[in-house]
Amino acid sequence: MASAFAAAFEILSFGAIIVLVVLGLGIIASMMGIFNFAQGEFVLLGAYITYLAHARGLPVWAGMAAAPFLVGALGFILEALIIRRFYAAPIVAMLGTYALGLIIRETVRGLIGGLYLSVPEPIGGSIDLGSVHVSAWRFVIIVITALVMVGCYLLLSRTSFGLRIRATLENPALARASGISTAAMYGTTFAFGAALAGLAGALLVPVFSLFADLGIRFLIQGFVAVMVGGVGSFIGPVAGAAVIGTLSAALPWVMAPVVADILVFVLAIVFIKFRPQGLLSGKGV
Amino acid sequence: MSNDHGHLNRRRFLGGFAFTSGAIATGVGSWVLRPEWANAAAAPIKVGIATDLTGPIAYAGNADANVAKMVIKELNDAGGLLGRPLELFIEDTASNESVAVGNVRKLIQRDKVDLVLGGITSSMRNAIKDPIVARGKTLYIYPQLYEGKECTPYLFCTGPTPAQQCDEFIPWLIKNGGKKFALPSANYVWPHTLNVYARKVIEANGGEVVFEEYYPLDQVDFSSTVNRIISNKVDVVFNTVIPPGVGPFFKQLYEAGFLKGGGRLACVYYDENTLNINQANEIEGLASCLDYFKTLTKDDPVSAKIQAAYEKDYPGNFLFAAGSAATGTYRGLKLWAAAVKEANSVEREAVAAALDHAKIAEGPGGPAEMVPGKRHCKMKMYTAVAKGGNYEIVGRSDGLVDPKEC
Numbered sequence: 001m002a003s004a005f006a007a008a009f010e011i012l013s014f015g016a017i018i019v020l021v022v023l024g025l026g027i028i029a030s031m032m033g034i035f036n037f038a039q040g041e042f043v044l045l046g047a048y049i050t051y052l053a054h055a056r057g058l059p060v061w062a063g064m065a066a067a068p069f070l071v072g073a074l075g076f077i078l079e080a081l082i083i084r085r086f087y088a089a090p091i092v093a094m095l096g097t098y099a100l101g102l103i104i105r106e107t108v109r110g111l112i113g114g115l116y117l118s119v120p121e122p123i124g125g126s127i128d129l130g131s132v133h134v135s136a137w138r139f140v141i142i143v144i145t146a147l148v149m150v151g152c153y154l155l156l157s158r159t160s161f162g163l164r165i166r167a168t169l170e171n172p173a174l175a176r177a178s179g180i181s182t183a184a185m186y187g188t189t190f191a192f193g194a195a196l197a198g199l200a201g202a203l204l205v206p207v208f209s210l211f212a213d214l215g216i217r218f219l220i221q222g223f224v225a226v227m228v229g230g231v232g233s234f235i236g237p238v239a240g241a242a243v244i245g246t247l248s249a250a251l252p253w254v255m256a257p258v259v260a261d262i263l264v265f266v267l268a269i270v271f272i273k274f275r276p277q278g279l280l281s282g283k284g285v
Numbered sequence: 286m287s288n289d290h291g292h293l294n295r296r297r298f299l300g301g302f303a304f305t306s307g308a309i310a311t312g313v314g315s316w317v318l319r320p321e322w323a324n325a326a327a328a329p330i331k332v333g334i335a336t337d338l339t340g341p342i343a344y345a346g347n348a349d350a351n352v353a354k355m356v357i358k359e360l361n362d363a364g365g366l367l368g369r370p371l372e373l374f375i376e377d378t379a380s381n382e383s384v385a386v387g388n389v390r391k392l393i394q395r396d397k398v399d400l401v402l403g404g405i406t407s408s409m410r411n412a413i414k415d416p417i418v419a420r421g422k423t424l425y426i427y428p429q430l431y432e433g434k435e436c437t438p439y440l441f442c443t444g445p446t447p448a449q450q451c452d453e454f455i456p457w458l459i460k461n462g463g464k465k466f467a468l469p470s471a472n473y474v475w476p477h478t479l480n481v482y483a484r485k486v487i488e489a490n491g492g493e494v495v496f497e498e499y500y501p502l503d504q505v506d507f508s509s510t511v512n513r514i515i516s517n518k519v520d521v522v523f524n525t526v527i528p529p530g531v532g533p534f535f536k537q538l539y540e541a542g543f544l545k546g547g548g549r550l551a552c553v554y555y556d557e558n559t560l561n562i563n564q565a566n567e568i569e570g571l572a573s574c575l576d577y578f579k580t581l582t583k584d585d586p587v588s589a590k591i592q593a594a595y596e597k598d599y600p601g602n603f604l605f606a607a608g609s610a611a612t613g614t615y616r617g618l619k620l621w622a623a624a625v626k627e628a629n630s631v632e633r634e635a636v637a638a639a640l641d642h643a644k645i646a647e648g649p650g651g652p653a654e655m656v657p658g659k660r661h662c663k664m665k666m667y668t669a670v671a672k673g674g675n676y677e678i679v680g681r682s683d684g685l686v687d688p689k690e691c
Contacts (some may be wrong), residue, residue: 006512112602113603208505252507252510
């Protein structure tokens with residue numbers, strides 16, 4: 001019983017981590033039709049900013065609070081300077097964002113000397129429930145992920161800003177005719193997606209430590225999650241992330257981890273073969 | 286997009302060609318350090334270093350290159366070898382075997398070096414050994430701790446082997462941890478081969494291996510492993526999971542109460558670099574067994590001198606640490622220098638014959654000597670325990686430990 005509870009918690013917490021990483025990726029892919037290969041590096045930058053704050057003697061939570069804003073601002077600038085030129089050519093956009101990601105990743109690698117660096121949690125230690133110890137910080141991540149998820153959903157479905165974003169996605173020409181600046185909308189959406197990645201990085205770095213390949217580690221899983229969930233809505237990628245995250249964490253409990261690692265991707269490919277539009281394609285928000 | 290950009294006109298072609306051929310001729314990622322003095326009578330002796338200056342383990346490769354620069358400068362300042370100055374050629378292996386083979390060929394064919402030292406991972410050694418010793422007919426020194434079983438002629442290993450890292454360490458773990466071992470491991474050659482040896486030593490000393498499991502190299506979630514360790518009441522986690530997984534793994538073990546319950550972490554590649562992956566309290570009591578720890582400088586004047594010289598020339602991120610092959614590089618170059626002096630030549634047969642029984646009295650962690658006919662190195666080994674973010678030496682080998690290879 002105790003062990004089953006511990007297992008459920010661990011699986012849920014890893015699912016939450018993947019959801020957190022995929023949120024920004026999914027918003028950019030669904031709302032803008034851009035597969036942003038630099039998303040992993042936005043996660044890395046969020047982590048790096050948190051580390052910098054800690055290294056400069058500031059409290060870790062201050063770095064975590066600043067990370068989404070700084071990464072979001074960088075996303076806004078990059079959209080205006082570079083990404084904007086790729087909207088007509090999605091394939092070129094993939095290569096372009098990949099190059100961008102490579103530049104960010106190797107720069108950070110240089111800055112941290114290629115090392116693995118620890119960042120302490122603002123809330124450390126474990127919560128003891130009888131004989132079971134669960135990580136306090138992972139619990140915080142689950143809570144924050146749930147809040148951010150609900151927040152994003154409300155923002156997109158209940159606010160006029162969300163309406164304008166969805167209008168821009170659905171029919172850019174009509175949106176422009178109705179007086180919505182689609183260029184500004186795209187810029188804001190990209191910045192928002194980047195900010196979510198920054199937040200993900202800031203929250204993850206105490207769990208996984210800071211290293212240059214932190215972002216790329218989650219990028220492949222993130223894209224598989226988006227494919228499984230279905231592009232075109234906010235809910236799709238999130239659902240996909242929950243499925244992929246849960247599977248990746250759950251399968252090693254019942255089989256050899258080396259097999260589980262491959263099986264997740266095999267299952268995803270089989271699923272996409274039979275349901276190419278994904279779990280929830282284009283339905284709802 | 287206008288079509289003009291797509292056309293390859295003559296000017297663009299010539300420009301691109303000039304740039305590319307320039308880059309090929311000078312070689313991207315090549316460094317040459319010429320001696321400060323030259324001898325008109327004799328050309329310099331050429332030493333080649335091939336190591337990972339870029340890529341995921343660049344922190345180790347750069348430290349090794351720094352050590353090589355330090356040792357070569359020291360030798361040159363003392364008059365060189367055989368009255369000739371030493372010239373250092375450094376090539377990047379870039380953590381990529383196909384790039385590495387190309388760059389190593391440059392050392393052999395273009396620079397015609399008399400020795401190649403380098404390679405950090407076993408896959409790198411396997412990729413570059415043939416271009417060096419077989420086709421290149423050059424001497425090769427491999428400086429990193431590794432899984433053993435490398436018995437190629439003209440290939441000398443100056444890092445610790447499984448026997449050196451396990452024979453004294455595992456009995457210590459059984460005495461200071463317990464009898465029940467878990468062997469969580471990354472799925473590649475070093476953990477697989479090391480575990481075979483470690484299991485033998487564990488069982489020979491009355492211990493028991495509860496489980497031995499392999500994970501993908503980039504796995505970062507170890508909840509099921511941690512659960513097995515806790516529910517099986519494992520005493521010692523003999524870890525060969527590598528970064529990036531090792532940080533989250535140790536953290537999850539800590540959070541699950543493994544250390545609180547009296548468990549002991551052990552990891553034979555843990556040095557000063559890897560200490561920073563986790564917060565100090567998460568790996569309190571972690572035990573490692575290596576040929577050198579920085580804390581030895583407190584009571585070993587030779588180690589203190591080498592460490593101080595390194596830190597004076599190369600302050601910063603690239604530490605002089607045993608796990609990144611820095612000590613093996615130092616030892617390798619000094620043993621080779623001793624062999625060249627004895628052979629009175631840089632010709633491969635003569636140097637290999639002398640290197641076969643070469644000795645140095647002073648090195649990081651103590652003296653070292655090659656075991657004749659084995660091409661592996663006897664050295665002192667130390668067991669250390671992490672306490673509050675630093676190591677404390679808890680065990681020293683009586684003398685030089687035999688590598689028991691080949």
